[in-house]
Amino acid sequence: MAFDSIENRHARISILVAARNEEQNIERCLQSLNALRFPEGEIEILIGDDNSDDHTALLVHQFCIDKPQFKYHKITSQLAGLKGKANVLAQLAHFATGDYFFYCDADIAVKPGWVAEMLPHFKPNTGVVVGLTRMKKSHFLADLLSMEWLFALTVTRFFSLLKIPITGMGNNMAVSREAYFAIGGYEKIGFSIVEDYALFIAIADSRFDFQMAYKEEVLSISEPVNTFSELLKQRRRWMQGVMQSFWVTKLSLFVSSLIVPLLFLVSLWLPIDPITSVIQYYLLITVISLIAIIMLKQPDLWKAALLFWFYMVSIGPIMLVNYYSPGKTVWKGREY
Template structure:
């Protein structure tokens, strides 16, 4: 049965700020969802954009009753940015399930049905899989970074160890969202997806991961190193607030080469041999992700990923500890 009482089945919530270059691609993919239109609503929250985002959305949805756009001009309960938008959209939503994707994401037509299949009676949140559009080597390495992290997340999820949520491909039940008081009770965080995920898990709800090709969403990649640094400044906030195992893995992966070199001073180990073994381990996991998710265009990126990982990890640590503001979507946090 697709409807429960007067409620529809699914509400898709999209926060958008200054997304004139991406929003139409996102809306096109949402319009192509293979799900009964009478049982889905798609609500876009325009976060007071100062570009053509609102105009483009209005033009696209005018003859599509399942879409709705709300202009967000006020702050709710001290919230800011994306968390503020999603908090207000949740009160507009009528679905039993809240699905989240970003404005620079394109979803697959079967996204909704495939994610719903992972919900059980006790499940509060389901995490999907995201990669970048295949446009250049940096994009492929970023895709590999996502798939590597999500493969690790999938592994730990088998033991019911929560690692993180993903605001660009995640679904929660209405019951779970309001059981924790929504974003108003969680409070502001620049990594709102992680705080929502952990809040639901800590409330006692089960979590599942939809680790399969059918739910993979495609994101627009960072195209410059400067853009990447700004994004990672924000992400590092989430890592430092996350599960201890996530923090430990970041420090180990970022500092593994100097750590091995230092250890070799006091212990009889061959640092070069250890580094080669570490490369084989990381590359093996990367290729496993490529094979399991059938993302075969990323095999070259999988072979190069170790070099990217040890480099970007160290850069992220240095960038995080530099005394500078986190800037995202034209706002300082």
Template sequence: MSNSENLIKISVLIAARNEEDNIERCLTSLDAVNFPKENLEIIVGDDDSDDRTAELVQNFIKDKPHFKYIKIASQLAELKGKANVLAHLAHHASGDYFLYCDADIAVKPTWISEMRAHFKPKTGVVIGLTRMKHTHLLADLLSMEWLFALSTMRFFSLFKIPITGMGNNMAVTREAYFAIGGFEKIGFSIVEDYTLFIGVVRQGYDFQMAYKPEVLSISEPVNTFPELLKQRKRWMHGVMQSFWVTRLSLFVSSLIVPICLLIAIWYPIDALSSIVQYYVLITGISLLSIILLKQPDLWKAAFLFWFYMVSIGLIMLVNYYLPSKTVWKGREY
């Protein structure tokens, strides 16, 4: 690491609410990063947790001065939830770069240095990579979904077409964050990562995609289908607010198979051939993703991913339009 990089000050910002099952894993991984501790601060914002999150964090950091714990007890600019926590943490942070990860994430030792390396003079935001912990088939399909989406984002980023941010693995410059007025100016959104990302891009800053295994973080997966539906209800708000390319991709991937099956009533060979070609295309992209990102344990999920994708896309659309509230971290929005 060069002398100039040793002077860089990094702030890692973590919003935590009722994360007693995950927070120690996250903090342990952050404590192991290969970045000078004297140039690093890791700030955990406790969003009114009513479990053992506060106790676990404070016990972990008591002999680690580069960690800070902050209890979030007030509201900024009518913000709620994670957006409010991150807005508070930005004012406590002293770094030139703000790196974001979730409390259920484990980062690699190379995460900070590799994310920092993607910042160029005009770059305001860098998007990293995330997959799920290898625990069961649903987790592997979710990992494949993340890597497929991130690979698609990588493709569009080569043409400077912004898609979305990823709040569990993202970085912004301090300059860019405060240039857009922070979360206070952006306003509340249940998909705060998208609003931050798009706000920085619309301010005229460049964005980069850190598409390499060294920045790939590991998240805890949802373990049941009802949990997945709750998660996707929130995510769909972000999709529907995003660029037309993202919205179009969702509708096409969700409806193309039902449409082909209807066409097959009159033209069976052509329609079924299209479905087979679609499967080959999606599976090919999936396999390429796990090869480029060196995730060989997902090869079985790559061959099954198409079936999952065409099903979950349709389910997400139906679930989004159903008249129900969005529940996130025990709160209704």
């Protein structure tokens, strides 16, 4: 359904982008937002600069100089109880004039039809719509990370059909203005290092419905982490979101992370063949992965789909150990 359908053609859209020290990525993001297919007078793009100390501000100003729909906001103050990205997005929400708030990260490139394809998922009582994301094609680790995202989002899609809320995604998500302010916004939610999950759950737990846009047209492209140490830092933050999430999400993490040793352990008491069970588990995960790349038209990931099981059973235990190890979470140069 296109953006000019009867029920959506008069909607005004605000896109909220929080940026901190994103001089390597911000121009790519802005170029993709500038290429969106949507009526110019009905869209605004708000960039909240989280007190960057690199050239982010200069690059944004240079890009936006002849584009009135882009609006730069330097965020130096802090709302009570908020910090980091949640603080930036909370303040941008008060600058926004749209009927719907669309969220993407500064290292994301959206597709031209992103807004037009997400918007029809807002039914009369829908408060939040979650999109899709994969990594930019660059190296095999990026392919495995893409497969990880698409696998998780495919599982999330299944649970969304059962009306079980799993998670939001701050790099590709939209909320209605009505729902955002009805739950009190980030000021009422409070600080969370996984602010996207906190917002999604707050809306899903309220009187509003949630939807998932499971289609290739809304698939955004993220810059991948390039080293294992960067991956560990990223996952330490993500794990905080998982541990705050719905019990299905937490249970699936522990089961997927520990299922191989658990199968061998259980075989000591029950008459099961652990080798056969492991093979069946591999086939299940691989079939879901292949279904995901077929439905979302990502054929370049077929090798990653065949090897994804090995990555998943390896990264799971590593994430658990990393999460429970002493130390602080570092995000955008700040400790939490």
